Amino acid sequence: MTDxxxxxxxxxxxxLMFDPRPREEMNDMVMESMHTVGKAYWWAVGILSxxxxxxxxxxxFFMIFKGMGYAGMNVPVFWGLFIVNFVFWIxxxxxxxxxxxILRVFKAEFRRPFTRAAELMTTFGLASAGMYPLIHLxxxxxxxxxxxxxxxxxxxxxxxxPLVWDFMAITTYLLSSLMYLYLPLIPDMAMARDRSTGWxxxxxxxLALGWRGTEKEWAYLRKAINIFAWAIIPVxxxxxxxxxxxxxxxxxxxxxxxxxxxxxxxxxxxSGVSAVMMVLxxxxxxxxxxxxxxxxEHFDALAKLVLIFSMxxxxxxxxxxxxxxxxxxxxxxxxxxxxxxxPNAWIWWSMLVFNxxxxxxxxxxxxxxxxxxxxxxxxxxxxxxxYFERVVIVTMIPQVNRFPFAWxxxxxxxxxxxxxxxxxxxxLLYLLASRLIPIIPVWEVEEGHHAHSLRKYxxxxxxxxxxxx
Amino acid sequence: MAAEEKGKWGMVIDxxxxxxxxxxVVACAMENNIPFVGxxxxxxxxxMHWIRVERQWEGHFPEVAAVYQPVMCQQCGRAxxxxxxxxxxxxxxxxxxxxxxVYNRCIGTRYCANNCPYVARRFNWFDYxxxxxxxxxxxxxxxxxxxxxxxxxxxxxxxIKRAEDExxxxxxxxxxxxxxxxxxxxxxxxxxxxxRLDDPESRVSKAARSKRGERxxxxxxxxxxxxxLKGGARYD
Numbered sequence: 001m002t003d004x005x006x007x008x009x010x011x012x013x014x015x016l017m018f019d020p021r022p023r024e025e026m027n028d029m030v031m032e033s034m035h036t037v038g039k040a041y042w043w044a045v046g047i048l049s050x051x052x053x054x055x056x057x058x059x060x061f062f063m064i065f066k067g068m069g070y071a072g073m074n075v076p077v078f079w080g081l082f083i084v085n086f087v088f089w090i091x092x093x094x095x096x097x098x099x100x101x102i103l104r105v106f107k108a109e110f111r112r113p114f115t116r117a118a119e120l121m122t123t124f125g126l127a128s129a130g131m132y133p134l135i136h137l138x139x140x141x142x143x144x145x146x147x148x149x150x151x152x153x154x155x156x157x158x159x160x161x162p163l164v165w166d167f168m169a170i171t172t173y174l175l176s177s178l179m180y181l182y183l184p185l186i187p188d189m190a191m192a193r194d195r196s197t198g199w200x201x202x203x204x205x206x207l208a209l210g211w212r213g214t215e216k217e218w219a220y221l222r223k224a225i226n227i228f229a230w231a232i233i234p235v236x237x238x239x240x241x242x243x244x245x246x247x248x249x250x251x252x253x254x255x256x257x258x259x260x261x262x263x264x265x266x267x268x269x270x271s272g273v274s275a276v277m278m279v280l281x282x283x284x285x286x287x288x289x290x291x292x293x294x295x296x297e298h299f300d301a302l303a304k305l306v307l308i309f310s311m312x313x314x315x316x317x318x319x320x321x322x323x324x325x326x327x328x329x330x331x332x333x334x335x336x337x338x339x340x341x342x343p344n345a346w347i348w349w350s351m352l353v354f355n356x357x358x359x360x361x362x363x364x365x366x367x368x369x370x371x372x373x374x375x376x377x378x379x380x381x382x383x384x385x386x387y388f389e390r391v392v393i394v395t396m397i398p399q400v401n402r403f404p405f406a407w408x409x410x411x412x413x414x415x416x417x418x419x420x421x422x423x424x425x426x427x428l429l430y431l432l433a434s435r436l437i438p439i440i441p442v443w444e445v446e447e448g449h450h451a452h453s454l455r456k457y458x459x460x461x462x463x464x465x466x467x468x469x
Numbered sequence: 470m471a472a473e474e475k476g477k478w479g480m481v482i483d484x485x486x487x488x489x490x491x492x493x494v495v496a497c498a499m500e501n502n503i504p505f506v507g508x509x510x511x512x513x514x515x516x517m518h519w520i521r522v523e524r525q526w527e528g529h530f531p532e533v534a535a536v537y538q539p540v541m542c543q544q545c546g547r548a549x550x551x552x553x554x555x556x557x558x559x560x561x562x563x564x565x566x567x568x569x570x571v572y573n574r575c576i577g578t579r580y581c582a583n584n585c586p587y588v589a590r591r592f593n594w595f596d597y598x599x600x601x602x603x604x605x606x607x608x609x610x611x612x613x614x615x616x617x618x619x620x621x622x623x624x625x626x627x628x629i630k631r632a633e634d635e636x637x638x639x640x641x642x643x644x645x646x647x648x649x650x651x652x653x654x655x656x657x658x659x660x661x662x663x664x665r666l667d668d669p670e671s672r673v674s675k676a677a678r679s680k681r682g683e684r685x686x687x688x689x690x691x692x693x694x695x696x697x698l699k700g701g702a703r704y705d
Contacts, residue, residue: 067616068577069594074514076588078579138577138592138617145556145576155557155574163555163578250584251549251689398583402686403540405523406588408514 009461012454016295017109018463020449029289030188030438031195036288037435048428056421059414060135068138072413076398076406081415082136083246084390085422087264088271089129090170090243091386092426095272096122097177097236099302101229109465110301112448113293116188116441117283118276119181124429125272126174128422133166135418162245169242173235180228186211186221188438203436240265247393253331254324254397263316270309270355271386274379277302279430281376283439293440296370303369306382310359317355335400343409344396347388354385477566478624479666480653481676482539483698487522487660489537494520496655497541500625502611504597517591519622520652538697539652539661542589542622543685544568546692550581550590559619567624567694575618582619586686587693590621624663625650645671666694 012018021029063070073080099118103111134140146167148157157164190211193204211217244264247255257263277299284290324332339348358381362368369375395410433439451468454461497503503517510516523538544567550559551568558575559568582590596616599607607613610627614620625648632648645664653661664673676682677696684693 067595068592069510069515069616073579073592073594075516075582075591076514078582078592133578136578138579138619139575142576145574157555158552158557160552161555161580162553163580167555246580250553250580251586252583401588402586403523403588405521405540 012461012463014295015297015463016113016293016445017448017452018454019292020446021292023446026442026446027191027195029292030440030442031192033288033290033440034192034435034438041431041435045428045431048424048431051424052421052428054421055417056131056425059417059421063135063414064140070414072411072415074408074410076401076408077395077410078398079136079394080410081391081395081412081419082132084387084394085415085419086129086132086136087243087390087394088387089125089132089422089426090240091125091264091268091271091390092275093122093125093129093173093177093272094236094240094265094268095276096120096125097180097232098269098272099276101180101232101236104225104229105233107467108301109448109452110298112444113440114276114280114298115184115444116181116437116439117279119177119184120430120433120439121272121275121279122177123174123181124426124433126170126177127429128426130170130174131422131425133163162242162249165242166246169235169239173239176228176232176235180225180232183221183225183228184441184444185437187213187443188441191442192438237265240268252398253329253401254335255393257320257323259316259319259323263313263320266309266312266316267386267389270306270313271383273302273305273309274382274386277306277375277379278383281372281379283434284372287434287439290440293445296372299372299375300366300369303363303375303378306379307359307363310355310363310382314356331400331402334404335397338400339392339396342396342399347396348392351385351388351392354381355389358382358385477564477665477667478544478629478648479664479673479677479694479696480544480624480650481662481673481679481682481696481698483660483662483676484536484538485681485699486658487537487539487656488658489522489524489535490657491522492655492657493539493652493661494518494522496651497622499606500608500611500651501623502607502613504599505603506597510594515592515594517593517597517620519589519591519620536699540587540589540685541652541695542568542585542624543587543691543693543695544622544624546694547690549584549586549689549691553580553584554578555580562626565624565626565629567626568621569626570619570621570623572612572614572618572620577617577619579619586689586691590619593618593620645673 071080071082096119099111100115104115134143137143145153145155146157146164157167185207186209189204189208190213193201193208196204241261241264244260248257248260250256280294280298280302284294321336325336339345358378362374362378368378399409400407447468451466453464453466455464456462497519498505501519503519506515506517520539520541523540525536525538527534527536546566548559548561548568551561554560555578556574556576558571559581560571562569577592579592582588582592593614593616608627610631628650629648632643636643636647643665645668648663650661650663653663662673662676664671666674666677668674676698679696679698681698681700682696683699684696687693
């Protein structure tokens, strides 16, 4: 509560929840951060748009008209970096739901200032991921044959195919995460509406759905958010499990693994939460007033999550590896030997270093956890490591199969441009969104301020949180 | 799909008399309009041949023998490629009991190829061309595939259908030996036998029952229709 502000001891001032500012001041801070657009911002938008137009869409259309052969795929590596990127971006998209929904239903209070930033990652990660099944298709112009609708071909999609499950799961996840992004956005849209003019006013007025902030509206909104937060969690788990089934239900050595479901989900959350740290670092460094909202305590908490997920990823990785090795199948041994000692073994070893060694050695230290730039470096390495994990699974495991005469190598070609292009697409969407919608859910922060208070027992200050539901 | 499928059409390949001459590969390419992609592309793993002749060395120096194993689509009774296709482009033929590939229905997810334990499937990475006069040899009975679709050995289904049509017109069953895929027709040592497995008296059925016979990766439960004979130059 604001009246506490003057007598709060210094040690609690570090925490956002015990360092409240007046409502109007916070609103203005967020509005100002949205309106502050420097020269560097426009340069970034311009360069990223150019990359998206040429490297993503240009190269993609070229490949559509000329053939998939300009990519590096071959027999036996039928799925190349396209599917690697697909799995990677789906993984990134898990951050939003994990950070926002799971931390919300478990009432983890540190989530408040960055739920929006994480939810945006879900949506834009899915936008990047969703393109890849299309880019990857040999005949993308007939992609709609996968959509179940009554048609003149009298054909229904094959519901036994994991690709159809994928299609359903990702569509469900995209729609539900969009709604989940939008619901907590409504009060902030109303806030922005009341403080802007011109075209922004028109847009915000439409998106705010006439929100006035009455008690009834709040009650409905809280209920809706609660329902969605609970409902989206199983959807999130199912999405990456189904993505893993693309591999796990096949007969391929190294893919045919029952542990792939939780292994993929854990890896997705590891890379996703790391990516949230990266985004928070960039937001904090480049946008106005963000140092007030995003503090060292948040990096600290996220880094702990990353450490935990690095450990669970290592556990699943070990399970997956050990069973293949202990199983003693000849092809499996050859496959593992190719990963560990083959021509591309550096990818496999870097994956272990980036995903296990680096987080385990660094994130124990509170000092590291509270040094944002160092966390940014570590989170980047973890994401590289998780990217390598998908490279190993999608492109290196198939190189060795049951017929040594059909073994092969894989060298990415046009995939590299398209990968850079889709990274640019993600960054571009995020850049645009950061100036169009309030990146900090002000009402959630303020709600937290109201819920938190310090009680004085004797000479001791005790932090307390009241349950608002 | 039946749990145990006997199958209708089957093939036997006698590795003991196969000389690895690759005539089957060439004949198959001619019959099925398989494009030539050049050395570099083939070396990179994009050769379009539906058959690959694997050369395996057996024994230790100086007693080394080369054993040749032509591998093509095994026309599995329980084919791993079939359930994973999202658009039913690869599916089981109810009448021929082989795996069909419907080119016009394929959207190119390449999942079937990933799930084929025999690595028997080929993908059209480009629109391949037949510069004149090569275009003159195109077989009018076989679709020329465009870019972005999957293809594989069909057991020369166009020849099977023609023989069946002719037999039906004459009101009889297809005679043993009447249908020969291009590979069997071209084989100089007659190492490839083709015919009906549902006829216990056919040449292919008898050969498939041989004690020398084995099927590739049969332990995966794929029920392949191709039997490989190996283990000594003795016929029984």
